[in-house]
Amino acid sequence: MNLERLRAETRAEHESTESVMPLMQAELSQEQYVDVLRKLYPVVRSWEQFALANAPADLTETIQGRQRAGLIAQDLKVLNATAGDDARVFPAESVPGLESGAPTYRASFLGAMYVMEGSTLGGQYIARHLEEVLGLAQGKGDAYFRGYGEHTGEMWRAFKGVLGEVPEEQADSVIAAAKAMFEVFREGMTA
């Protein structure tokens, strides 16, 4: 499928999700940052649990190698804050095509995954900003946003390789799932 079209068709959703995260503010306080992490944790964790249990067989290993919720918990500890909600269940019913047995399940799953994996790109900019305004040492309190660190580019290219192989006739399913996943994320951040 055409990945430029995916990026273009989800640009508005990216912007609206980005706008509810105050992370790039010049005067971001540690309290605000901790608040973001505490909201982020259940969103990311619930997706990862769902993904581990429900990944299409050929994507299980990819999913296993891309777990990052633990980094948020680690960051909260470094910042002397308590972890966020541990009990949230991923609202799979909010993402079209993620019903088990749906004919384009794999395409929809990859659409949701695109949102989580793409967030590692912005994460690199966010991490540098956090280090600057909050005086964090690299990876100490911003491990989640540092994410795959120097491997970010290669992890993203590998994922794009998988995504690019989705047949064009399933592109609409990928895009619909990605849009819904941005919304799940945005809702989690504003709850």
Ligand code: HEM
């Ligand atoms: C303050 C918050 C955010 C900022 C500043 C930000 C910034 C960015 C930037 C600069 C890129 C392009 C990076 C590049 O091409 O090298 C990007 C890509 C992306 N971001 Fe974000 N982002 C933010 C939040 C998020 C969140 C919360 C999500 C997901 C829930 C997300 C999902 C994505 C995706 C999927 C892409 C890949 C777009 C593509 O190339 O197809 N971003 N972001």
